[in-house]
Each structure stands twice: as structure tokens, then as C-alpha cells.
Amino acid sequence: MFAIGALVLTAPAFSPSSFAISAWLDDTELQRFKGATIDGRYVNGKHFTEHYGSDGRLNYVEAAMTLRGHWSITQGTLCTIYDFDETGGCYRVSRVDTNCYEFYFVSRTEQAAPGPGDGKPRWTARGAIQGHPSACQDEPAV
Numbered sequence: 001m002f003a004i005g006a007l008v009l010t011a012p013a014f015s016p017s018s019f020a021i022s023a024w025l026d027d028t029e030l031q032r033f034k035g036a037t038i039d040g041r042y043v044n045g046k047h048f049t050e051h052y053g054s055d056g057r058l059n060y061v062e063a064a065m066t067l068r069g070h071w072s073i074t075q076g077t078l079c080t081i082y083d084f085d086e087t088g089g090c091y092r093v094s095r096v097d098t099n100c101y102e103f104y105f106v107s108r109t110e111q112a113a114p115g116p117g118d119g120k121p122r123w124t125a126r127g128a129i130q131g132h133p134s135a136c137q138d139e140p141a142v
Contacts, residue, residue, distance in 0.1 A: 025093045025101075030073045032129070038101070039134070040127025048125070050080070058082070077106055091124065097135035099128045 025032075035054040041047050048062040052071050058080055060067040069082035077090035091103040103125045128134035 023094070024076060025078075025095060026076055027073050029095075030076075030078050030093060033071070033078060037130040038127040039130055040103075040125045041136075042125045048127075049130075050127075078103070096126070099132045099134055100126060100136035101128070102126045 033052045035052065037049060037051040039047070039049050046062060048060065050061075051059045053059070056070050056072065058067075058069045058071045060069075060080070060082065067082040067085050067087075069080065069085070069088060071081070072079045074090060076092065078093050079088070079090040081088040089105055090107045092106055094102045094104070096102050105124045126136055128136050
């Protein structure tokens with residue numbers, strides 16, 4: 001994801017989804033990522049794959065780049081912190097379809113999560129859990 005942290009981007013201008021955006025996933029719902037691998041795409045079209053190990057380890061791949069680190073769930077955010085790379089962060093996650101999740105940047109560190117109360121999270125990416133049919137559209141809809 002995410003190095004979703006690897007590329008923190010601004011909100012996109014895409015068409016609206018036919019599936020209503022759900023509320024932010026809570027700590028219990030975020031557990032669905034434990035042991036899962038996400039295939040995703042940033043607003044700029046770059047693809048990534050990120051694996052959330054059952055042991056809290058994280059593996060991120062984008063083109064020829066690989067990052068490793070750890071992931072955690074912190075106050076309603078999914079945090080991806082990379083070893084030797086400061087591009088990670090914490091994200092609010094929304095399920096926008098049966099197997100399609102959108103990630104919204106809120107803070108750079110776990111200590112700063114969930115971010116300022118008055119700040120609006122910024123959309124960064126969307127992805128689907130591997131092993132299940134993706135419900136994400138070709139073009140992200142935020």
C-alpha cells in the first residue's frame with residue numbers, strides 16, 4: 001500500500017462510483033488485511049502490490065522497486081512503515097465495493113495517527129485483495 005506511502009498524491013478527478021462509499025473501516029475490520037496481499041493502483045496509474053504478513057511484516061513492490069517494513073492498525077488507520085524509507089504512513093480505508101478498498105493518507109507516522117481532527121484525508125490509491133475477484137473499476141472513482 002501502499003507505499004501508498006511511496007506516493008502520497010492529491011485527490012483525483014474521476015467519475016463517481018455506483019457503489020456507495022462506506023464509512024471508514026474500524027480496527028476490527030482492518031484486520032482483514034492481516035496475511036493478505038493487495039494489488040492496487042495510484043491516482044497516477046502506477047500499479048503496486050503489497051503484502052501484509054500475519055507477523056506484522058510488510059513487503060511492497062512497484063515496478064523494479066521493493067520496500068520492506070512493518071504494518072499496524074492504529075486508531076482506525078492502517079499504517080505502512082518502511083525500513084530505511086520515509087514514504088510510508090497511515091491511511092483511513094474505505095470499502096467501496098465487494099473487493100475494492102480506497103486508501104486515504106492521514107499521517108506520516110503511527111505516533112501521529114489518526115492525524116489532525118480537522119484535516120480531511122487525501123485519496124491516494126485503491127486496491128483489491130488477491131485471491132478474490134477484484135471489484136475495482138479500471139478508473140478509480142472517488
